[in-house]
Amino acid sequence: MRFALITGGTSGIGLSFARALARDGASLVLVARDRARLDAVADELRGAHGVPVETLVADLAERDDQARVAKRLGAGDIDTLVNNAGFSLKTPLVGGDDALADAAYEVMGRAPRVLASAVAPAMRERGEGWIINVVSVSALTRQDSYSALKAYALALTEVLALELTGTGVNVTAVLPGWTRTEFHSRGGSGRKGVPGFLWLDADRVTEVALADARAGHVISIPSKRYKVAAAVLQLLPNAAVREVSRRIKGKTKTPSEGAVS
Numbered sequence: 001m002r003f004a005l006i007t008g009g010t011s012g013i014g015l016s017f018a019r020a021l022a023r024d025g026a027s028l029v030l031v032a033r034d035r036a037r038l039d040a041v042a043d044e045l046r047g048a049h050g051v052p053v054e055t056l057v058a059d060l061a062e063r064d065d066q067a068r069v070a071k072r073l074g075a076g077d078i079d080t081l082v083n084n085a086g087f088s089l090k091t092p093l094v095g096g097d098d099a100l101a102d103a104a105y106e107v108m109g110r111a112p113r114v115l116a117s118a119v120a121p122a123m124r125e126r127g128e129g130w131i132i133n134v135v136s137v138s139a140l141t142r143q144d145s146y147s148a149l150k151a152y153a154l155a156l157t158e159v160l161a162l163e164l165t166g167t168g169v170n171v172t173a174v175l176p177g178w179t180r181t182e183f184h185s186r187g188g189s190g191r192k193g194v195p196g197f198l199w200l201d202a203d204r205v206t207e208v209a210l211a212d213a214r215a216g217h218v219i220s221i222p223s224k225r226y227k228v229a230a231a232v233l234q235l236l237p238n239a240a241v242r243e244v245s246r247r248i249k250g251k252t253k254t255p256s257e258g259a260v261s
């Protein structure tokens with residue numbers, strides 16, 4: 001992991017990836033929409049670790065911007081891609097905000113696919129590379145449109161891992177549970193109803209994810225409690241998963257909505 005491109009590398013889990021990789025001496029390309037924030041993070045990382053940091057302003061909800069980031073990946077120097085950019089999606093499937101649901105698909109569904117397919121050929125040729133997709137443990141539930149989208153992202157990651165088996169390119173889906181970042185405040189869902197012991201620290205999520213990716217694991221679930229929850233969800237019949245999802249959604253509901261992220 002010597003040259004990494006991280007989408008959403010300016011906040012939360014993406015920023016933790018950026019800091020951890022810079023600490024290990026990797027050169028970085030950071031992608032996000034907010035230019036001032038990108039510059040501030042790049043300055044911090046160059047100052048703290050002396051590594052080169054490139055920034056790319058891009059809105060991954062826009063296909064032209066996805067194509068610009070894909071073009072940068074096509075240069076062939078990136079050995080680690082972290083598809084992390086994302087946001088909370090609380091809109092219902094029926095009668096909800098279709099434009100927001102479309103944007104969420106572009107950022108958390110289409111962009112990871114397009115960026116992975118742009119970077120994989122050079123990685124395969126070198127016989128080495130890491131593609132890390134930040135998904136969510138909610139991919140194993142059926143709570144809402146966000147969990148449906150993350151289920152797609154999880155399936156996509158596993159299919160990509162299968163396609164690239166034996167090439168030296170490692171593909172890993174990271175499945176965090178509730179993690180303290182700006183995600184919840186930005187999404188307007190707050191944190192009410194979620195017991196304290198369920199909250200994860202972004203640095204810990206990243207530490208486990210990088211260790212799992214280096215070890216070639218396809219699925220990375222940070223923390224024992226979420227590993228157990230994931231194992232149970234995977235053993236249950238679909239009808240039981242739907243019932244558990246209904247209960248989680250009910251328990252975590254706040255005045256402005258809320259479900260497991």
Ligand SMILES: NC(=O)c1ccc[n+]([C@@H]2O[C@H](COP(=O)([O-])OP(=O)(O)OC[C@H]3O[C@@H](n4cnc5c(N)ncnc54)[C@H](OP(=O)(O)O)[C@@H]3O)[C@@H](O)[C@H]2O)c1
Nearest residue numbers: 008010012013032033034060086136178179181182183261
């Ligand atoms: N926090 C949780 O509880 C949790 C749990 C499970 C999974 N996740 C997943 O973890 C990932 C990171 O979330 P986080 O919790 O770290 O959230 P966060 O603190 O809000 O950070 C989100 C990052 O994504 C970037 N971003 C958002 N929309 C973008 C767009 N349209 N184009 C380009 N960049 C965009 C943001 O930068 P700009 O705003 O400047 O673009 C920011 O750098 C997401 O995929 C999320 O679904 C989070």
